Amino acid sequence: MTITAAADGSALGNPGPAGWAWYIDEDTWRAGGWPHGTNNMGELKAVLDLLEATAVDADQHLHILCDSQYVINSVTKWMPGWKRKGWRKKDGKPVMNVELLQSIDRALAGRSVEFEWVKGHAGHAMNEAADRRANAAATAFSKGRDPEVGPGYRAGSGASVPVPASRTAPPASAPAASASAAPEPEDLFAYFAPEPEPAPAPAAAPRRASAASAPTPIAPATSELDEVTQRELALLTDLVRAQPSRAAQLLHPDFTEIGASGRAWTREEILASLGPVPGTTASDLIADALAPDVVLVRYRTEDRSGGAVRTVLRSSVWVRHQGQWLLRHHQGTPARP
Structure with a gap:
């Protein structure tokens, strides 16, 4: 089933x-604004608020009608590269509206979302309805008045229609929590399961608008920071974690880890207990060059495999060793509620 909504600024x-x-x-909409802002800020905030409002029905596909190419390209094309570069553009300058974009990135996690561009001011009924309300909010602020915010969203209040199979894949079902469920992994590499036999790489699945999952480790890097962040994220993929020999190629001979549980791990201990971490996603990556041959990567992971979301703040030190970037040390710290 699909929730279809128009968003505008x-x-x-x-x-x-x-x-x-x-x-x-007419019974399901929301508006807001600021005394001073830009059109792009309004476009992004409309999408963010829509994602947050419909999170109560996160199991439904969300179809967003948007007349802003800036928003669509930011979310579906440019965001993964910005994240790898620490939310900076190709020229090294900071990304504009970064707080709104980071919030959208987090709100997209686990959602099935599709963006469709519609031409603005061209008679599209839903787009025009959103535009009138956004403009009315801006006008209210220009006159020093509070805008009409609308009735908002209630669970199940979205217009639902069958989703065409060619447009999206159904969202994956979250595993049911039970008393006999396997314990959540405490550390980046510590998922205690027998080492599986090597398996072929899974077929590529349709991707949602925001790439929250780790990229394929063989993706070409456009810079050294890109290469390091891709290697970091590769360690979260089932393709690497199902075969310790692959992971070993990314770890420094003297690799150490202090896990989120507080336990210290050696390279041999990590490789002996390595296994997939289903339901884990990474976000908010920042890579900093500490020295010509040293890079610090900081990010957060969210693990939904046990039913509840478990967030861990992570930092990794990568060093260039014999011409290759290898992970020298990793540390995980549980995020405060």
């Missing part, structure tokens, strides 16, 4: 009094 003067809105139907 508006700014008077750009920058100036700004508004945003998303619209599903």
